[in-house]
Amino acid sequence: xxxxxxxxxxxxxxxxxxxxxxxxxxxxxxxxxxxxxxxxxxxxxxxxxxxxxxxxxxxxxxxxxxxxxxxxxxxxxxxxxxxxxxxxxxxxxxxxxxxxxxxxxxxxxxxxxxxxxxxxxxxxxxxxxxxxxxxxxxxxxxxxxxxxxxxxxxxxxxxxxxxxxxxxxxxxxxxxxxxxxxxxxxxxxxxxxxxxxxxxxxxxxxxxxxxxxxxxxxxxxx
Numbered sequence: 001x002x003x004x005x006x007x008x009x010x011x012x013x014x015x016x017x018x019x020x021x022x023x024x025x026x027x028x029x030x031x032x033x034x035x036x037x038x039x040x041x042x043x044x045x046x047x048x049x050x051x052x053x054x055x056x057x058x059x060x061x062x063x064x065x066x067x068x069x070x071x072x073x074x075x076x077x078x079x080x081x082x083x084x085x086x087x088x089x090x091x092x093x094x095x096x097x098x099x100x101x102x103x104x105x106x107x108x109x110x111x112x113x114x115x116x117x118x119x120x121x122x123x124x125x126x127x128x129x130x131x132x133x134x135x136x137x138x139x140x141x142x143x144x145x146x147x148x149x150x151x152x153x154x155x156x157x158x159x160x161x162x163x164x165x166x167x168x169x170x171x172x173x174x175x176x177x178x179x180x181x182x183x184x185x186x187x188x189x190x191x192x193x194x195x196x197x198x199x200x201x202x203x204x205x206x207x208x209x210x211x212x213x214x215x216x217x218x219x220x221x222x
Contacts (some may be wrong), residue, residue, distance in 0.1 A: 045093045053182040058137055064166045072166050078215045082116060083167055085175070086209045095169035096118060104188045104203035107176050111211055117202065122211040124178030127189040127198065129212060134196040135163045138161045141196065153196040160193040167210075174207045 003212025046066055050058060065073040066083070070090030074082050084090050086107075087100030102110060107124060114122045131150050134141075137158040153161050160172045175190040181187035187200040190207060201207065 006157050023107075044166070049168070053165060056139060057135070057137065057165075061163045061165045063164070066166060067117075071117050073215070074132070074220035077129075077132070079125075080119075080213045080215055081133075081167075082122070082211045084169070084210075086110065086211060087172055088169070093168070095167075099171045099173070101206040102176075103206055104184075107209045108178065111178075111209070113167075114204060114211065119213055121222075122213050124176060125212040126176045127177040127191075130175060130177045130189075130191045130210070131198050133167070134161050134191065134193070134198075136161060136196055149198050150196075157195075159195070161196040162193055169196060171208060174201070175202075176207055176209045 050061065053061065063074060063076050065075055067073070070083050071080050072083050084095035085099035086102070087098060088095040089097045100110075111123050113120060115123060133149065134153070136153035136155075138153060138155035140155040140157070141153055145148050160167075160170045162170050164170075170193065172194055174190050174194065177189045177191065179189040181189060181200045182202065186203055188203050189198065190201050191198050
């Protein structure tokens with residue numbers, strides 16, 4: 001398992017400056033409004049993006065059902081993901097605006113009762129759920145450590161380490177999970193989509209989040 005210091009220094013982006021933190025409001029943004037595309041327009045847009053990918057990324061993206069309402073369903077787990085980072089707005093097949101930087105406790109509060117795409121049961125993903133989104137375009141990923149924590153991407157990979165067609169316009173940053181560190185009460189697990197690293201950060205850090213919800217076919221993956 002990566003240590004707190006390692007997560008902050010090596011596997012995640014450096015801590016933000018005090019000035020940057022002061023400029024960030026901790027209040028949740030209003031729910032994004034998703035303009036509706038016709039089925040034909042959505043299919044054409046998704047097909048164009050999909051066909052621009054290399055065959056390996058096409059195969060990885062095919063497990064997701066990409067929907068017009070700004071959500072995507074992982075058909076292997078049944079989990080429904082927000083395609084935009086929290087704070088961005090879903091607009092006609094892309095994510096506009098700036099993602100919200102937020103500390104871990106405020107992230108939990110912001111997710112509670114958050115309404116989007118007709119659902120009000122969004123939450124922070126667990127560590128394992130969030131880690132499942134990592135995609136190494138190089139095709140090379142370091143083996144899990146002795147505690148079973150997945151390794152980072154290696155080789156000539158692209159950042160962010162996410163599927164571009166499924167999660168468009170994703171900021172290259174680290175994201176919170178809802179999993180508290182079992183060894184340090186002041187820590188929580190997160191994933192850096194800079195390099196695919198999974199590790200523990202201090203709960204007062206301001207990072208990003210991507211919300212998820214369980215469906216009838218997707219129990220929570222603790």
